[in-house]
Amino acid sequence: MNEQFTIRDKLATLSLFGLGVFVDVRGLYWFISPERVIKESAFYQALNDVMSIWIWGLLLLIFGTCLILSSLFFGKRSVNNTSDYFMLIGGLGSAIIHFLMSSAAVYNALNWLTPAQMIIMTAWLGFVGFLGGLGIYGRR
DSSP: OOTTOOHHHHHHHHHHHHHHHHHHHHHHHHHHOHHHHHHHOHHHHHHHHHSOHHHHHHHHHHHHHHHHHHHHHTTOGGGHHHHHHHHHHHHHHHHHHHHHHHHHHHHHSSSTHHHHHHHHHHHHHHHHHHHHHHHHHHHO
8 A cells, every 4th residue: 555545445445355355254153064054045045056155165266266356456556457457357246146146045045135235246346346447447
């Protein structure tokens, strides 16, 4: 960080880091406890029917870690493009998975709160990925 690292930059860095940890925690739980996860709800069972829940977890771990790495590189002028690539990969990858999860949650969740949260996360993560792509495109 440098002296020009504004409060907005700090907030963006913290938000990226927090978002990455949020995605990683779900991914880690699904990756290390697939048998327990599948028994918890019809929503998780529906996801497991599409693809093994541990694979969903691994993908979330990869994309969440990309978001964490983007926060670590954010604002460093010499490697700022690296942050944009991690935002693009982590944001869009996580957004796609959250969209698929929201689709599975529509008919398999206990209430409307789960699909609503998944759709909000899809939009937020998609926007992060979009901003990463915009940063890459803007440098060319």
